[in-house]
Amino acid sequence: MKLVVNSRIDTAKFKKRLKGQMTIEFVVCFPVMLVVALIAVNTLLFFGECASFDRNFKDATCAYASSPGYGQGMSNSCAKIQSSIEEVCDTEYVDVSVSSSGVEGGLVTFTGTLSFLPTLFGAGTLNSAFGVSFPRMTHQSQIVIDCYKPGVII
Numbered sequence: 001m002k003l004v005v006n007s008r009i010d011t012a013k014f015k016k017r018l019k020g021q022m023t024i025e026f027v028v029c030f031p032v033m034l035v036v037a038l039i040a041v042n043t044l045l046f047f048g049e050c051a052s053f054d055r056n057f058k059d060a061t062c063a064y065a066s067s068p069g070y071g072q073g074m075s076n077s078c079a080k081i082q083s084s085i086e087e088v089c090d091t092e093y094v095d096v097s098v099s100s101s102g103v104e105g106g107l108v109t110f111t112g113t114l115s116f117l118p119t120l121f122g123a124g125t126l127n128s129a130f131g132v133s134f135p136r137m138t139h140q141s142q143i144v145i146d147c148y149k150p151g152v153i154i
Helices: 007-018 021-064 074-088
Strands: 094-104 107-116 137-146
Touching: 021 074, 021 094, 021 107, 021 137, 074 094, 074 107
Parallel strands: none
Antiparallel strands: 094 107, 107 137
16 A cells, blocks of 8 residues: 655645744743843953952052051041042942951051942843842952051151
């Protein structure tokens, strides 16, 4: 017994069944691709801000805190360092804070903290997208220096 199959009818049914398949696949995959792109862009922005912050924090600390002026305390030094860094990192999604600790033998530890809020491709802040939350990321840098005060006799 010979089975005869009409190939023209079978291909027409096959094409009719597959019509719209790519649209459905795109609709399912698009949110996932968008979230992956948001994570990648925010990661690269964060790494760039961290590199800039590290360099500027070390430079500002050496400039403003290594030889403080007469009557200038550590809180004034921290404020000067923070304002110097904020001038460079002037974006709405980056917060900077500077603190000092440990006046042990004249050595002071300055700690700078960069807080990064994820963005929507740099155009605004972003808390979540498609049910995926984007937390605030932080980065810290420390430097220990000897605060020399010229003309002060110990």
